[in-house]
Amino acid sequence: MTPINATTAVVPQERRLVTEIPGPRSAALAARREAAVARGVTSVVPVFAARAGGGVVVDVDGNSLIDLGSGIAVTTVGASNLQVAAAVAEQAALFTHTCFMISPYESYVAVAERLNELTPGDHDKRTVLFNSGAEAVENAIKIARATTGRNAVVAFDHAYHGRTNLTMALTAKSLPYKHSFGPFAPEVYRMPASYPFRDGGMDGAQAARRAIELMDKQVGAEAIAAVVIEPIQGEGGFIVPAPGFLTVLADWCRAHGVVFIADEVQSGFARTGTWFACEHENVVPDLITMAKGIAGGMPLSAVTGRAELMDSVHEGGLGGTYGGNPVACVAALAAIDEMTTLDLPAQARRIEDTVKSALWAVAEKLADQDRGVIGDIRGRGAMIAVELVRPGTDEPAPALARAVAAHALSRGVIVLTCGTFGNVLRLLPPLVITEDLLVEALDVLADALMSCSPR
Structure with missing residues (x-):
């Protein structure tokens, strides 16, 4: 090393x-x-x-x-990376906020360009920026629902997707994340994940077929807007699914017009030895959510996805006051440069x-x-x-x-x-x-x- x-x-x-x-x-x-x-x-x-x-x-x-x-x-x-700190200081001296929805700025566009380039797949992409991982997941689901005209969302056992109302519904564990905070957003369905240590020898394709059979029986493919999954489950125990699990799921989604969302909030940005964990299985998601390691400690998150999906939302339907803050954007550009250089x-x-x-x-x-x-x-x-x-x-x-x-x-x-x-x-x-x-x-x-x- x-x-x-x-x-x-x-x-x-x-x-x-x-x-x-x-x-x-x-x-x-x-x-x-x-x-x-x-x-x-x-x-x-x-x-x-x-x-x-x-x-x-x-x-x-x-x-x-x-x-x-x-x-x-x-x-x-690192928590005090000199390149990130210098970019933050320089931008803060220029302006800390205008709101991209009011007066846009180049750094937001530059981050979107970098994410469109870095994320898996060579298809045409678009990106939108937010503040937290939970915001990114919620907005990915908004995009999926707007695109498909469907309501149901499938998540998995051991999943963690955030602490907002919708993402609590997606998250599997009650304490400390969900206990006493309900009722939660409807039309969320939970399926068994691949957990090799506890699956009794079930391979990835078998585990995927188990989940697909339940989706077909309990929900119906024609009702499902999105399947959202962490390529490596984070809070659930750093569970790496058996080979083939993600591939079979993604193929089923593609065949049935279901949006496949990879939640890479924890596993993204070089953390697993590739830029994104889904690359280990050669899976190209329709939408990918990112946060955490994206900006060297500054609050920033993103959804990047297929242009036809991302552009399906009506004008003004995505955004937020602080989403893609200029200080966070320059921090992200510096952090990504460091990840590449090093x-x-x-x-x-x-x-x-x-x-x-x-x-x-x-x-x-x-x-x-x-x-x-x-x-x-x-x-x-x-x-x-x-x-x-x-x-x-x-x-x-x-x-x-x-x-x-x-x-x-x-x-x-x-x-x-x-x-x-x-x-x-x-x-x-x-x-x-x-x-x-x-x-x-x-x-x-x-x-x-x-x-x-x-x-």
Whole structure:
């Protein structure tokens, strides 16, 4: 793995602990937070950031933590990338907002041009920009409904698509995302996904046919506007569908006039070793939704798709006050340039090799000691998951996942959890992390797994 470019991080790239976690300043800020911030907003780690960049987050107490979370796959090029920061500063000095629907500006058009070029397929495309992943998903469905004249939308088990009313309906997991927030948008139908670790050997084509049979029986192809799916499911547990699953689904959609929407909010922008995860299966979606890693930490999202679909919506039917904000647009252009210059898709593939090699070594050690808690290691690029189970079973072990993440944090490494059952460790390092820093973080994670696993 090649070192990152020196221009991508100005924060010292080291793990350093000077206090317990959390330190006194973070604890004081936590008390202020409790009195000021709604309790419904939670945080994964109990430390307050002061600086971040490259592969580290430095807290207000001076602790430098290795970041294996990237703000949930957002800071792909680092949290203080110099090229992104310079573009943001220059644009902010010119103007921060006019509203593209009032007085348009070139950077919005330039982002649309880049996304039309980067996304899969060589067909004629159009793009529209928004603020969040949920907005992108909602608008993709609006486009699909306007195009087809149909209402029904199909989503899948273990899916996560956002926290707005419609995207909560699409999201599978109740707590914490949906509980007590209903009723939800109607005409959303959930189908079984491909989950190789829990599918009993079912291959991708079989899993797709299972879902298609249920769609035909329960909804009817003639009623379905869109099928929306994450090519690698994110919050559901970084589930990589079995080969053929996405292809068969996409082919069925094409045959029946159903819009195939790839939700690449978490998996896009070099994260999985290609620009977009659906490229691993050679799937060309009709519409693709993007956010997170698109703009180096600035809020921006997009829908890109076939021109005939995108242009089917009446004038004024798409947009929003802040959608495609000029500061976010120049950040996106700088971030995409950095991803290209540094060849971050290749960097993601090298990260995958390093991470999986280290994790399988830990799995073998635990199995040799009859502590086989690692049920599955999966993912692509720098989107890797470890599914933890009770030894000798496939029964989820969510308490163990929480314990391992807490142990790693106490040693200065940020590790996130996810999964329908809460038993998955997810690794999302910035793609600009150095080899030495990544290996050090994996050593800490290995120690956490060995120390926390039941004997």
